[in-house]
Amino acid sequence: MHKKKVDHHLSELIYPRKNKKHLVLGKKPTEEAVLLQSNDYLAISNHDTIRNAQIDALIKTDKEVVMSAIFLHKDGEKDSFEQQLASFTGYEHCILSQSGWAANIGLIQTIIPANTPVYIDFFAHMSLWEGARTANAAIHSFLHNNVKHLEKMIKKHGPGLILVDSVYSTLGTIAPITEIVAIAKKYGCATVVDESHSLGTHGLNGSGLVAELGLSKDVDFITVSLAKSFAYRAGAILCSDKVGQCFPFVAHPAIFSSALLPHEVEVLTATLDLIKKCDQRRKQLFSQTSKLKNGLEELGFRIQSQSQIIALETGSEARTEVIRDLLEADNIFGSVFCQPATPKNRNLIRFSVNSSLSDDDIGKILLACDKVRRVLNK
Template sequence: MSMTGLPIPDFLDARLLAYEEASIKTRRNGKPLVLGKKPQPESIILQSNDYLSISNHPQVLQAQIARLEQGGHEMVMSAVFLHEDSDKSLFEKAMARLVGFEHAILCQSGWAANVGIMQTIADQNTPVYIDFFTHMSLWEGVKTSGAPFYTFMHNDAAHLENLVKQHGQGIIVVDSLYSTTGDIAPLTEIIDIANRHNCLSLVDESHSLGTHGPRGAGLVASLGLTDRVHFITGSLAKAFAGRAGIILCSQRFAEYYPYAAYPAIFSSALLPHDIAGLSATLDVIINSDDRRKKLHDNALFFRNGLESLGYFLASQSQIISLEPGSEPQMEILRDALEDRNVFGSVFCAPATPKNRTLMRFSLNSDMEIDELQQVLDVCASIRDEVGMREWKSTKRKKT
């Protein structure tokens, strides 16, 4: 029986029961796997995507407050009705200048950006070549488009090219920096393949915009590939610490997208105070070379420390994940860390394959070496308790 008094149909009841049996009743604490203990004030929390530690930057907060105090009637409507002199348009032009594209399209979220762009550039006659670990939002976009897709092995450019030779011209989709494992795509090789076979290229830079490249322009820019990539997408809820997404594209595509993409047509635009915050954040990020350096120094120190303890890492960035394997093994690792006041983010199905759970540590530029060393000391002390030496990832490192 539902809370409204209406009976729940059998098909929904069966789904709820299956979820409870698989994801709740099997857990030691009777909660979903991603939820362990509640952090305390003294806990070290490595969960936030605010990599440059600017979510509470006074310049950003003041911009939002000033826009709210300015008042006026805020139009709550789809962005298709906004004109070129809007705050949205000005921010888009500033983002395009930073990354080196003709234009940018501000979206409601990274998810909306990726689903919307795939819906508008792919169809049932367009093959899509997509890395196995590419973000779920792009997979959902492919599904929405109805396009045939071909998965290539993670970061395997040779496998990608073989697929393109078999199935022909299409769309190549990758992340620049992968959100689960923290490793970086071989972008130069992949873009070479795209251009050699006249394919369209799309790179999701959600976790590298702001943190990598000149003035935070991203990995594509840092590798000198900007003029060879068709589209960059990104979430502005990571280093930008906001609630939005972005598409970097040509002027011609920007004129087409808002009137063809369902997430753009059928969702309300961001409000002026949101855009004021993003504009101020962009100014902060452009002038944050010191924060970027601190972030990368922290990440290098932490990666080296974990590897010296025998942990297998794929990471080349500020996203650093341990791979215990099965969900029961993840529970043991999560509890061992949280018992010692260290909190990371549990990644499990559907974010990862069923038996390839990840404990993700997200670093930021505010962290000090002594905090990172404290986490390393915890990771050293729990190796036997969590069975680290028997993890498949550890054995993979040995071979």
């Protein structure tokens, strides 16, 4: 039975491609390539401050016990990374997790009973969907960023939990968080906003969109992957003290996976300090994003982005393969998004802009995209 399933995957995903690899795998980038695949939006992953913090933390650490977070005693840690991040975003409590994926699954499993109505944006991250499934919720999807459709669903099915991203990782669109919070209050719903792609880039000192909108006291939970602007491998939940007290003893990702090690938390602390000082990088990020977006629109591309994530909607697998190869032939490397990240035949190539992208780089991207447009319009 398993052989049939494996053969099906291979025949669907691997064998049809020209290079006999998955669609997301084209050429290997050269050193001269313009890389638009990383979510390191502030271009800090190789920053000396972070490197030195990691080296120092490893050198001074005598012993690190690898164990589940359920056994950790954190009483009295007044200036911990968790407390700093909670204060930074305007929440009472912060829970560190192994990833943004673990944060979303653990949180949703912890806070809702089975069969609770969950209202989820169609383009919300897969970890939010998986969290709702893990919690045995009654899942109701609403049209992307369509507040009227959300309200209609709540009227029909009753109060529950609303799940959205602040910045959507596929199209780069931004959720109407203010309107969603108003609806949540009106109908007695709780809200979870995944700020993975806005913490560090948006808001005062990078404190995120929820904080920028003054909604930290109105949005019940924020979740975040720290593998984006923080350029690390971790996740976090911003919540109330009560949720923080019970989470380690209820959430399966917290119970059955080892916690982050102390030296890793020290790296995150140094990164948070750096991010707060990155106003110039944030300014540069959005300046370059605007230039690229405007250039693509002038070429005739339909761009829905409202953020540093810019997507070329490429359609079918075959068409996406052609566009990917044309771009990579000109040393432009974006990320291919296909099933299960997007619906079938609604593939896209995502350009993740970062603050180190130069005007020359933007010129190269636009030249390559113009070539794509001319070839496909023949």
